[in-house]
Amino acid sequence: MDKSQHLGPDAQVDDKALAFAPTDPALTDPFLTMAEDWFSSPGFEWHPHRGLETVTLVVDGVLEHGDNLGHAGALEPGEVQWMTAGKGIIHRELAYRNEHAHVLQLWLNLPRTEKMTDSRYQDLTRAAMRHVRAPGVVLDIHAGTVGDVTGTAQTHQPVQGLVAAIDPLASYELAVPAEHRLFAHVISGRALIGGREVAAGQTGWSDPVAGVDETVLHLAVPDGDAPTRVMVYSGTPLHEPVAFGGPFVMNSRTEIDEAFRDFRSGTFGPVPRQARLAYDR
Numbered sequence: 001m002d003k004s005q006h007l008g009p010d011a012q013v014d015d016k017a018l019a020f021a022p023t024d025p026a027l028t029d030p031f032l033t034m035a036e037d038w039f040s041s042p043g044f045e046w047h048p049h050r051g052l053e054t055v056t057l058v059v060d061g062v063l064e065h066g067d068n069l070g071h072a073g074a075l076e077p078g079e080v081q082w083m084t085a086g087k088g089i090i091h092r093e094l095a096y097r098n099e100h101a102h103v104l105q106l107w108l109n110l111p112r113t114e115k116m117t118d119s120r121y122q123d124l125t126r127a128a129m130r131h132v133r134a135p136g137v138v139l140d141i142h143a144g145t146v147g148d149v150t151g152t153a154q155t156h157q158p159v160q161g162l163v164a165a166i167d168p169l170a171s172y173e174l175a176v177p178a179e180h181r182l183f184a185h186v187i188s189g190r191a192l193i194g195g196r197e198v199a200a201g202q203t204g205w206s207d208p209v210a211g212v213d214e215t216v217l218h219l220a221v222p223d224g225d226a227p228t229r230v231m232v233y234s235g236t237p238l239h240e241p242v243a244f245g246g247p248f249v250m251n252s253r254t255e256i257d258e259a260f261r262d263f264r265s266g267t268f269g270p271v272p273r274q275a276r277l278a279y280d281r
Contacts, residue, residue: 001202001203001204001205002019002020002202002203002205003201004017004018004019004201004202004203005017005018011042012039012042012043012044013037013038013039013043014038014039014040015037015038016035016036016037016038017035017036017201018033018034018036019034019035019036019104019185019203020033020183020203021033022107022244025109025242026242028181028205029109029181029237029238029239029242030108030109030157030159030236030237030238031106031107031108031181031183031233031235032052032107032109032242032249033106033107034104034105034106034107034203035104035105036059036102036103036105037101037102037103037105038100038101038102039094039095039100039101040095040098040099040100040101041095041098042094043092043093043094043095043098043101044092044093044094045092045094046068046090046091046092046271046272047090047091047092048088048089048090048247048263048268049083049085049088049089049091049247049248050085050086050087050088050089050115050247050248050249050259050262050263050268051085051109051115051116051248051249051250051255051259052085052107052108052109052110052248052249053083053084053107053108053109053110053155053156054082054083054085054105054106054107054108055080055082055105055106055108055142055161055233056075056081056082056103056104056105056106057078057079057080057103057104057105057106057163057231058075058076058077058078058079058080058081058101058102058103059077059102059103059104059187060077060101060102061077061095061096061100061101061102062074062075062076062095062096062097062099062100062101063075063079063093063094063095063096063103064093064094064095064096064101064276064277065091065092065093065094065121066091066092066272066274067083067089067090067091067119068089068090068091068268068269068270068271068272069119069120069121071121072274073123073277074096074277075123075125076126078126078129078163079123079125079126079129080124080142081093081121081122081124082121082122082123082124082143082153083119083120083122084117084119084120084121084122084156085110085119086110086114086115086119086120087115087116087117087118087119088259088262088263088267088268090268090269090271090272091121094276096277104185104187106233108159108235109238109240109242109249110156110157110249111156111157111238112238112240112251114156115250115251115255117156122153122154124142124152124153129141129142129152130150130151130152131149132147132149134170134172135170136167136169136170136171137164137165137166137170137171137172138164138165139162139163139164139165139172140162140163140164140165141161141162142162142163143155143159143160143161144158144160144161144162144234145160146160146162146174146175147175157235157236158177158179158180158235158236159234159235159236160176160177160232160233160234161231161232161233161234162231162232162233163187163229163230163231163232164219164229164230164232165227165228165229166191166219166220166221166227167227168221168223168224168225168227168228169221169222169223170220170221171192171218171219171220171221172218172219172220173216173217173218174216174217174218174219175214175215176206176214176215176216176217177213177214177215177234177236178208178209178210178211178213178214178215179208179236180208180234180235180236181207181208181234181236182205182206182217182232182233182234183203183204183205183232183233183234184204184217184219184231184232185202185203185230185231185232186199186200186201186202186203186228186229186230187229187230187231188200188226188228188229189221189224189227189228189229190221190222190224190228191219191228191230192218192219192220192221192222193217193218193219194206194217195218197222208237217232219232243255243256244256245257245259245260248260
């Protein structure tokens with residue numbers, strides 16, 4: 001089990017924590033790291049990425065985003081920004097009106113064959129979010145299929161992702177492909193995950209299981225005064241070498257050096273001069 005590592009404020013954010021760090025990618029494969037950020041100003045101004053996907057869940061506040069493909073928008077609590085960096089993108093993530101944004105951002109690795117795929121943005125809005133409902137339980141399905149409900153995120157590898165809101169004394173049996181590695185991060189409250197109590201800010205893990213097609217994760221909430229929110233993601237491990245270089249994730253140091261050269265030479269495109277979103281809310 002991982003406990004969030006509190007890092008505190010820096011030049012970009014009011015506060016920061018790491019739900020899990022990229023210390024040994026083989027143990028979390030295909031997931032690389034997940035950060036929790038609270039920011040008002042300046043946030044994350046224009047910066048590049050290559051070779052990975054970022055999955056950004058808005059926990060509170062409003063997240064303003066934009067990229068050099070011309071996309072721009074604002075996302076509210078419960079909504080998700082799924083960005084495929086692929087061969088290279090320049091984007092920014094700011095607090096709308098410089099007021100307040102609280103987000104969880106997951107870095108999801110891309111397979112070697114997809115690292116130079118075309119970049120894209122996908123906004124998973126509340127209006128388009130798919131749900132699974134059971135007594136005392138609501139699942140927001142981001143990706144993959146739960147029961148007969150499929151999330152709207154298009155992925156480059158098998159991934160199942162959701163956020164569960166579970167009332168006190170309620171429970172849910174979540175079917176998970178046996179070949180997936182899974183993490184369950186408690187956003188708020190406390191939960192029993194596979195029979196083990198996990199508190200807010202903690203992350204439980206399970207590894208792939210051989211010899212069966214499907215496993216079941218038991219999610220439950222003990223007695224309390226408020227629902228618990230749990231982010232549950234699982235995916236098939238890639239079993240590929242991982243090379244980190246700041247905002248780039250490739251398979252070798254040579255590819256990281258190439259990514260920096262490409263960015264500096266303008267291959268990613270120009271840094272946008274895009275205005276902030278109008279204050280129309």
